[in-house]
Amino acid sequence: MKSLTENDIDQMTERVLSSRKYSAMDLPPETVRDLIRQEIAAGKPPKEVEKSMREKLHQIIAPYLGDPDYPLKEERLAAAAAEGEDAVRDWCLRMLSVHTSSRERIPHMTEFYQAIFERIGVPESVLDVACAFNPFAFPWMGLPKTTAYHAYDLHRPRVHLINSFFKVYGMKPLAETKDILLNPPEAIADTAFFFKEAHRFESRRKGCNRNFWISLPVKTIVVTLPAENLTGQHQMRDRQRNLIEKNIDGLGWTYEETEIAGEMIFIIDKSSKFKVQM
Numbered sequence: 353m354k355s356l357t358e359n360d361i362d363q364m365t366e367r368v369l370s371s372r373k374y375s376a377m378d379l380p381p382e383t384v385r386d387l388i389r390q391e392i393a394a395g396k397p398p399k400e401v402e403k404s405m406r407e408k409l410h411q412i413i414a415p416y417l418g419d420p421d422y423p424l425k426e427e428r429l430a431a432a433a434a435e436g437e438d439a440v441r442d443w444c445l446r447m448l449s450v451h452t453s454s455r456e457r458i459p460h461m462t463e464f465y466q467a468i469f470e471r472i473g474v475p476e477s478v479l480d481v482a483c484a485f486n487p488f489a490f491p492w493m494g495l496p497k498t499t500a501y502h503a504y505d506l507h508r509p510r511v512h513l514i515n516s517f518f519k520v521y522g523m524k525p526l527a528e529t530k531d532i533l534l535n536p537p538e539a540i541a542d543t544a545f546f547f548k549e550a551h552r553f554e555s556r557r558k559g560c561n562r563n564f565w566i567s568l569p570v571k572t573i574v575v576t577l578p579a580e581n582l583t584g585q586h587q588m589r590d591r592q593r594n595l596i597e598k599n600i601d602g603l604g605w606t607y608e609e610t611e612i613a614g615e616m617i618f619i620i621d622k623s624s625k626f627k628v629q630m
């Protein structure tokens with residue numbers, strides 16, 4: 353069977369990026385190319401590469417977790433900004449409720465961040481990697497608006513909306529569209545938030561969390577994982593703990609674990625390694 357050429361890969365990438373499902377997201381082409389190459393390397397027959405790549409992309413973007421009408425949300429944010437800070441906070445709550453990951457956290461947001469900051473201290477800079485809507489929880493984090501809050505996601509309208517919010521809220525617009533697995537953040541920060549995504553990273557590429565975590569220029573990484581699956585039928589605590597332990601095995605890092613309302617929180621301390629790398 354004829355193997356796929358570079359031209360075939362380019363055409364497939366273009367087909368996916370311009371499809372009705374993905375065109376408005378303006379995803380980084382390198383993400384799609386990387387997924388195609390991975391399927392080819394795994395020995396998928398050329399005819400099946402596009403189908404399995406699309407399945408992987410669907411899991412990475414996870415549109416089923418919630419995706420709003422972005423131009424409309426931009427308009428509503430501008431209207432809220434004209435009303436004042438309380439209206440902006442209400443807008444944030446509505447945004448957090450759009451996406452399953454952040455919606456589940458709303459009732460415990462303050463407690464969630466307190467639990468983290470009492471262990472790592474109050475950070476002056478944060479990398480929120482694969483952030484989705486979590487930056488809209490900033491008003492409940494108890495951090496000053498001077499915090500350098502770097503947020504990263506693949507989804508360009510999402511990132512644009514986050515920067516619009518940062519500006520309205522009096523913060524620096526530090527959100528970036530980036531595939532963090534292929535191009536890890538370079539900004540040095542006190543801590544990284546990697547919430548409810550590490551298990552998806554493992555599905556994208558088994559074991560990739562390890563090098564990703566090594567590459568993050570931070571002292572601590574706060575990884576959270578769901579204790580149950582989306583339907584609540586399967587307990588996943590042992591599997592999630594195993595994911596953390598496997599990915600830090602032999603690195604000399606330590607971790608502390610806590611849990612709030614079904615969200616397992618692993619606080620990984622890589623500070624000694626960080627000092628060596630400097």
Ligand SMILES: C[S@@+](CC[C@H](N)C(=O)[O-])C[C@H]1O[C@@H](n2cnc3c(N)ncnc32)[C@H](O)[C@@H]1O
Nearest residue numbers: 453454482483484486505506531532533547548
């Ligand atoms: C499950 S949500 C993350 C939820 C969020 N961290 C939270 O807990 O509220 C997945 C998000 O990660 C983004 N994402 C997935 N892979 C990514 C990558 N390699 N680089 C940047 N963003 C990524 C997706 O676009 C999506 O917005």
